Amino acid sequence: MQPIDRRTFVKAVAGTAALAAREAVTATTASPGAVFLSTWIQGKAANARAAETLKSGGSLLDAVEKGINTAEDDPNITTVGYGGLPNAEGEVELDAAIMDGARHRAGAVASLRQIKNPISVARLVLEKTRHTTLAGEGAFRFALQMGFRPQQLLTPESLKKWLDWKADPKRQTFWLNPADNHDTIGMVGTDGQGHVVAGCSTSGLAWKIPGRVGDSPLVGCGVYADDNVGAASATGDGDLMTNYCTSISIVHAMARGASPQEACVELLRHIVKTDPANRTAQVGVIALNTRGEIGAACIAKNFQLKYALWREGEGRFLESITLF
Numbered sequence: 001m002q003p004i005d006r007r008t009f010v011k012a013v014a015g016t017a018a019l020a021a022r023e024a025v026t027a028t029t030a031s032p033g034a035v036f037l038s039t040w041i042q043g044k045a046a047n048a049r050a051a052e053t054l055k056s057g058g059s060l061l062d063a064v065e066k067g068i069n070t071a072e073d074d075p076n077i078t079t080v081g082y083g084g085l086p087n088a089e090g091e092v093e094l095d096a097a098i099m100d101g102a103r104h105r106a107g108a109v110a111s112l113r114q115i116k117n118p119i120s121v122a123r124l125v126l127e128k129t130r131h132t133t134l135a136g137e138g139a140f141r142f143a144l145q146m147g148f149r150p151q152q153l154l155t156p157e158s159l160k161k162w163l164d165w166k167a168d169p170k171r172q173t174f175w176l177n178p179a180d181n182h183d184t185i186g187m188v189g190t191d192g193q194g195h196v197v198a199g200c201s202t203s204g205l206a207w208k209i210p211g212r213v214g215d216s217p218l219v220g221c222g223v224y225a226d227d228n229v230g231a232a233s234a235t236g237d238g239d240l241m242t243n244y245c246t247s248i249s250i251v252h253a254m255a256r257g258a259s260p261q262e263a264c265v266e267l268l269r270h271i272v273k274t275d276p277a278n279r280t281a282q283v284g285v286i287a288l289n290t291r292g293e294i295g296a297a298c299i300a301k302n303f304q305l306k307y308a309l310w311r312e313g314e315g316r317f318l319e320s321i322t323l324f
Contacts, residue, residue: 033192035292036063036310039235039284042071042080042185043308044315050189051310060191061100061123064199068096068119071185072201075155080185082116083155084203087210090162092153094118094203095217097133098126101196101225108217110135111210114150115143119201122217132219136211165207184216186223186233186286194290198223198231198247204238214238220248229255230289232263236282236303244271250287250295260287260295261321268299268323279324286320296320 034054036047050067054060072081079085086092096118097108107126110133112118121143125134134142144150154162165171184202200222204214215221215238222238224247225231232250234241246267253263264285272278284298284305297320298305305320 033292033312034190034310035192035288035294036067036187036189036308037286037288037294037296038067038187038308039185039233039286040306041308041317042074042077043187044317045070045074046185046187047308047310047315050187051313051315054191060189060195060197061098064098064187064189064197065119065123067187067189068185068199068201069117072117072119075157077185078158078161078206079203080201081118081203082151082153083158084153085158085206086154086162086203087208087212089210090154090159090166091210092158092203093208093210093212094153094201095213095222096122096199096201097217097219097223098122098199099197099219099223099225099231100126101198101227101231104226106132106219106223106225108133108219109139109143110213110217112136112139112143114140114153115148116151116153117148119199121146121148122199133217135213162207171207184222184235184238186216186235188225188231188233188286188288190231190288190290190292192292195227196225196231196288196290198225198233200233202238215241215246218242220245222247224248224251226251226255227290230260230287232260232285232287234286235284235305236298240271240278240281241283246283246285250285254287254289260289260293261297262295263287264295264297265321265323268297272299272324284320297323299323 046067050063054063075083099106107122186200200216232247234246282303
C-alpha cells in the first residue's frame, strides 16, 4: 500500500465529502487536549459522557468504558447492548473489546448473553485476568462472578422485529443486507498527554447464525491502541473487516508516518485493491494519533460513515469522506 499525499487527496474530494474532509483536517490542528472520536449518532452522547468522566478525575479507560455504556443502555439503539437485535434464534449476543495503549493490553468478550454492558465485562477481563478474550458461557459466568446481573435484553420492539422476521417465509438469513443494523459504536480517545484507548461494543449482525463473531471483539480488527502511535476502530461488515485486521493496519500505517486520515484511506483502498467487489463494501473506520489528530473514512456511498468528535469542550457530528 502506497502512502497518499494529503493535499492531493483532499483537493480531489468534491461536494459534501470535501467539506467534511476539510473540517476533519482543520480539527487536527487544534491545540493539544483530550479528544474523543466515536462512530454514528450515538457517538455524540458517548463522547460527552467520556469527556465528563475524564474531567471528573476518571482514567481514560473509565472514560471510554462509560462513554460506550451510554449506547449499551439505550433501548432505542438496536445494534448495541439492551434492545439489540437478536440472532436467528431470538437470542441477543453481544461482543465488545477495550484496549489500553499504555500497557498494550486488551480485554474482550464475544457471544455474551443476558448482560447489557459487555464493554464493562471486557474491561474486567483486562483488569482481573491474564486472558484477553472470553466467549459464550464462559464470558457469562465470568460476568456473574464479577457481580453483573442477568436480564432480558430483548425490548418489546426488538422482539417484535424478530417475530416479524421469523414469520416472513421469504426472510433473509445471515447474509442479510446490513445497511440498517450496522451501527456498532466504536470509540477512540486520548487524554491529551499521549495516552490512547480504543473500545467497541455491538450486538452484531441482526438474525446472525448463533455464535457468529464479527470484528468488534477481536483485538487488531475492531479495536487497537498503542501509546507509541495512536488508536483505531471500525464499523460495518465485520466478517469482511476481520480478514483485513483493519484497526491494527491503520495504526501500523500511522507508525510508518501516515496521518490518521491518510492511514484510514490507505487501508480502505487496499481492501478494494485486493478485491474490486469490495468497492461497494459497508466499511467505515476512525483513527487518531497521540497528538490528537483524527481521521475517518468509508468505502462506499451506500454506507456513509457519520461520526462524533469531541474536542476542547465541544461536541460535533460530522460525515467522513467516501472513497467511491
